[in-house]
Every structure is written in structure tokens, then in C-alpha cells.
Amino acid sequence: MNSSLETMDLAAAIRSGGAKREQALSTLYNVTGLFFKIKQMVTNHGGNEEDARDVFHEGIITLDRKIRQDEYEDRGTIESYLFGVCRFIWSNQQRKNKRVELKDDFTPYDQSTGENPLDTMLNNEGQNLVATLFNQLGENCSKILSLWKLSYSMNEIAEEMGLPSGDNARKHKFRCYQKLLGLIDNSPELATNLKNLGQ
Amino acid sequence: MNASEYTEKLTALANKELFGDEKMQLEKEILENPALAEEFKKHLIAQELLEAFISQDLKKKLSAFPLPQEKPESSGAVIRKLNPSRFKWAIAASVSLILGVSSYLFMENKYSYQQLANNYVPQMQEVRGTNMVTDDILEKASSYITNNKSEMAITLLTSITPDDDRFFIGQLLLGNAYYQTDNYSAASNAFIQSTKSTDDEVKYQGQYGFLLCELKLKSWSEENQRLLKKLSENEFFIYKNEAVALSQKLKIAKYFN
Numbered sequence: 001m002n003s004s005l006e007t008m009d010l011a012a013a014i015r016s017g018g019a020k021r022e023q024a025l026s027t028l029y030n031v032t033g034l035f036f037k038i039k040q041m042v043t044n045h046g047g048n049e050e051d052a053r054d055v056f057h058e059g060i061i062t063l064d065r066k067i068r069q070d071e072y073e074d075r076g077t078i079e080s081y082l083f084g085v086c087r088f089i090w091s092n093q094q095r096k097n098k099r100v101e102l103k104d105d106f107t108p109y110d111q112s113t114g115e116n117p118l119d120t121m122l123n124n125e126g127q128n129l130v131a132t133l134f135n136q137l138g139e140n141c142s143k144i145l146s147l148w149k150l151s152y153s154m155n156e157i158a159e160e161m162g163l164p165s166g167d168n169a170r171k172h173k174f175r176c177y178q179k180l181l182g183l184i185d186n187s188p189e190l191a192t193n194l195k196n197l198g199q
Numbered sequence: 200m201n202a203s204e205y206t207e208k209l210t211a212l213a214n215k216e217l218f219g220d221e222k223m224q225l226e227k228e229i230l231e232n233p234a235l236a237e238e239f240k241k242h243l244i245a246q247e248l249l250e251a252f253i254s255q256d257l258k259k260k261l262s263a264f265p266l267p268q269e270k271p272e273s274s275g276a277v278i279r280k281l282n283p284s285r286f287k288w289a290i291a292a293s294v295s296l297i298l299g300v301s302s303y304l305f306m307e308n309k310y311s312y313q314q315l316a317n318n319y320v321p322q323m324q325e326v327r328g329t330n331m332v333t334d335d336i337l338e339k340a341s342s343y344i345t346n347n348k349s350e351m352a353i354t355l356l357t358s359i360t361p362d363d364d365r366f367f368i369g370q371l372l373l374g375n376a377y378y379q380t381d382n383y384s385a386a387s388n389a390f391i392q393s394t395k396s397t398d399d400e401v402k403y404q405g406q407y408g409f410l411l412c413e414l415k416l417k418s419w420s421e422e423n424q425r426l427l428k429k430l431s432e433n434e435f436f437i438y439k440n441e442a443v444a445l446s447q448k449l450k451i452a453k454y455f456n
Contacts, residue, residue, distance in 0.1 A: 025257070030267045037435055040400055044437065057261040061254045069250075070215070080434035130251045142252060149214075149249040177210065177245065184241050184248070 010078050014067040017151030025064060034079055038086045045090065055093075059086035068150075133183055141176035148173050205238070213242035333365040340372050349379040367396030367405075374408045378415075387412035403436040410445075424449070 013024035028034075038059070039052035047055070062085050066072040072081070134142045140161065147157045154166035154173070163169045208225055211217040217225065229236050336355050343352035353376045359369035370392040377386035390412060393405030407430055413423050427449070431442035 029261070029264060032267070035267045037399075041437060044400075053266060057258060060261060061257050064257060065250060065254065083434050127251075127255065130248060130255060133248065134252050145249055146253050146256065149246070149253060178206075180245050180248070181241050184244050 011067050011072060014064055015070075017068070018153075018156060021064070021068075021150060025060060028063075028078065028082065029060060031079055034082070037083060041083070041087060042090050046094065047090065051090070055086050055090050058089050059083075062089070129187075133187060136183055137176070137180055140172075141179055144169070144173050144176050145180065205235075209235075209239050209242045210245075213239065213246045333359055333363055333369070337365060337368060337372065340369075340376070344372060344376055344379065347379065349376040352376040353380070367393045367398070367401050371396075371401055371405055371408065374405065374412075378408070378412065383412045383415040387416065399435060400437060403430060403433065404438070406430060407436075407438065407442060419449075 010024045010028055013020040015021075035052070035056050038056050039049060042052040042055055043049070059082050063072070063078075063082050066085075137145075144157060144161060147160060152160065154169045157173065158164065158166050158169040161169065161172070163172065208217065208221070212222060212225055229239050336359060340352040340355045343349065343355070353373065356369050356373040356376060359366055363369075370389045374386045374389035374393060377383070377389055387409055390405045390408035394402050394409065396402045396405065406426060410423055410427055410430075413419050427442055427446050430436050431439060431446045433439055433442075436442065
């Protein structure tokens, strides 16, 4: 890897959240040759450079989520895992689009055999829904809650948000979370979009 | 517990921050109390929404980044100088043959040559007299190979000289063309040449082609076995699964020889 961060450390840094996560993702993004290999894989299977870039970005987003949700196992290198994720994403997209029938049997990476509610969220309709909901929640609340979700400490949140203390940040976070729950109550489309959740 | 404490606990459970007895107790309560289950569902939705928001935010940030450096320093200019779509067809044709050969060897129809060839029909272009540039030669040769006109492909491909940076891709195709004509020694030599490419994809496919020649020539060795193992474990080899399958079949075949 072209960084002082070793592979194992990258997963740990992403897991720990905060600024370390951002640094780790940036390092991973810039691993020399990784994007090139993904681009080769995509262009050899009916895609173009733009497709490759989208797949690469989706791969990093998926990897980030898998690691933070403890669904990533440290087997092999993180680059090969990311490559596997990207292969799965591209093959899945191809199947959906039915543009090219892939004949080599892409193996889905571990734990990724089906769509989860988040995938549903990230389709176009879901994206609009999420954007609308977080608009209603407001910029500050959206930021506080996402920092909390990314494992920032209350003191770090206070610092990021310009709040006087960690305790104050905790109160803000509680109020924002209540507001989010209220918005969910008033948004019946969410129940439709996430019908499998919690079952 | 009062309502506020329940909210805290449900939030923690949904965010996977509750453990041990406390977690078990709350999960039991949720199972027994439909109203609490409904409330918990909202917390799960909230967590998913936050994940979706974080993903969208990361997507925005990534889109603002410049694309990373494309090629490792150790790699050469073969791919960089080649029109990607042409390269695609050249390699696709070569791969289809390799996979076809693999299926022939092991009587599996899933990857029959014809089936694969049908899926990788190159865009045909007119040959421009005798002054074909290398890209055209590769494209034309790959179409000859997919159409079982290997002799014509060989004639074209042998005109690519080693000083040309597409030489190794040409050798990969040449290996396939010779293989199609059952000239496994010549195929093996061409595949060996292609393994000298600085482009990993060409190199790995050349190695795989070479191994298939070794099988045909009945010169399979422990060293070949090790190379196959390496390819079957190589995440960056696009036909890794084929190598795994071949490796497994060879293990089985060993019992019958």
C-alpha cells in the first residue's frame, strides 16, 4: 500500500470512526492501481470509465458500511475485498440492466447475497425520500446525528458543531433524534420502502 | 423504566450498542410487547436512514475527489496506449477461447467455446489495405479467432514486432490462435511471451493459457500446480473462478491416473 497505514489498520480506523475513518477512506481511495484494476474489470465487461468510477465509489461506500456495521471479516487484503465488492456491484447491475450476459461466474462477496433495506433506500426514489426527510430535519440536526452514527464522541461533536460542551452536544443529539423519530412517524412512505425492516 | 429510559435503550439496541443481559431482557420485552416492537421498528428505521444519509454524504465527497492515479508504477504502457474498447475485444476473444478449451478438456458445456464466442462478438471493421495499425490487427485477429479462422489470425499477429507495445496482447491472441489449430507447442511459446507483459491482466491470462497448453502437452508438473494455485487465489485474475474449478477437477483427476 502506498501509505503509512497498513491494511489491517485501515479497517480498524474506519471502524473507529471520526477523522481516522476519513483518513482511512482517503488512503484506500488512492491506493495505487486499485481503480485501474476496477476499471479494467468493468470495461472488460461492457462498461465504460464512468461506470467504473460509479462502481468504485459504490464499492467504497459499501465497504465503509460493512466495516462500521461489523459485517467485514479481516480475511485477505482490504483491496481484494473492495475489488470483490466492486465485481459484485457491477455484475449485479449488469444483471439488472440485462445489457450484457456475464458468462464468467462472478462470486458475490461474503454476506452480500441479497438486497438490504439500505440498498432499497439508495435507489433513486429512496434517495429522494432520504434527502427530503433530512431537509426537514435541518442541517444541524442531520450533521449531529450523522457524526454520532459515525462514532464521534460527544466532545468531538461539540467541537465540530461549535457547541460549548459534550453534555450540551448530548442534549442536542437527543432532541434531534426525537425529531427524526417524529418525522418517521409522519412519513408513511418509509414504511413501504422499508417493509422488511425489523422482521 | 420510564419512557425516556426506554428511548435510550431502544436507541442503543438499534445502534448495536447494547450487550449481555440488558440486551436479552429488552429483546424479550420487544417480543412480548407489540407496542414496544412497533416503537423499536421506528428506531431501526432511524438507524437505516442515518446510514443512507451517511452513504449519500460520502458519495458526494467521493464525487468531488479527482480519480486516483490509474496505473502502478511497475506497469508498462500496454494498456495506456491501447484504445480500451479494442483491448476489450482482443482480450475477450482470447479469454473465450481459453475458457472454451477448459470446457473441452473437462466436458463441461457451460463455457463451451461457441457459447462464449457468441457473447463476445467483436465490432467488425474493414481492414484498411495492408497498412493496418496494431490496434486494427488485434481487433481483426480477435474476430478471426472467434470465427475459427485461426490461420488468418496467425498471419496477422506474427506481423507485430517485439518493439511494439501491443506485442504482449498480440502474443496472448497468438497463443489462442495456435491453440485453436492444435499447435500447442507454438501456443505455449506465445503464451509464455505474453506473461512477460507488465500488464497484470495480460500476464495472468498468459499464465493460464500456458497451463492449459501444459495439460494438452501432458507435461503437467508440480510447478504448474503451484502456478494454478496462485491464479486460483488471485483476486485480480478475472477468471479466478475458472482456475479454482480447474484446480479442483485436477485434484479429482489425480485419483484416476
